[in-house]
Amino acid sequence: MLTLLLIQGAFAESIEAKDFETLYQENRYTVLIENIRCPVCQGQSIGGSNSSLAGDLREQVRKMILNNKSDKDIYLFMVERYGDFVNFKPPINSKTYLLWFAPLLLLVLCSIYLFRITRNKNIHLSSSDSDIERAKKLLK
Structure with missing residues (x-):
């Protein structure tokens, strides 16, 4: 011990x-x-x-x-x-702008990308719903 x-x-x-x-x-x-x-x-x-x-x-x-x-x-x-x-x-000076503002810029870009992806998905889903309805009519 x-x-x-x-x-x-x-x-x-x-x-x-x-x-x-x-x-x-x-x-x-x-x-x-x-x-x-x-x-x-x-x-x-x-x-x-x-x-x-x-x-x-x-x-x-x-x-x-x-x-x-x-x-x-x-x-x-x-x-x-x-x-x-x-x-x-x-x-915060000219040498450290990227260090301070890169996270904010990345957040904004990711938010824009996420918004565009979800908006395009909704548009795509609504058009596929109309395609499904048209297909059901053709099958009857």
């Missing part, structure tokens, strides 16, 4: 205890590391990633907070190095 507990402890994630001057700085740190995407791990924030790059970026964010950099400065620093990809909420 003791061996199992020791093995589990070796594989457990390390919790990073960071020193901040105020609780406000610590809260900012937590929010920032959860809103910055890890460039190595797709879909994970740097706060939830175990990669060495994510650890380095967390340390960079901590240093910038302690140096009284604003959130905007920190995001700008990350975007300059890794592109808009590092933001979980990328800004």
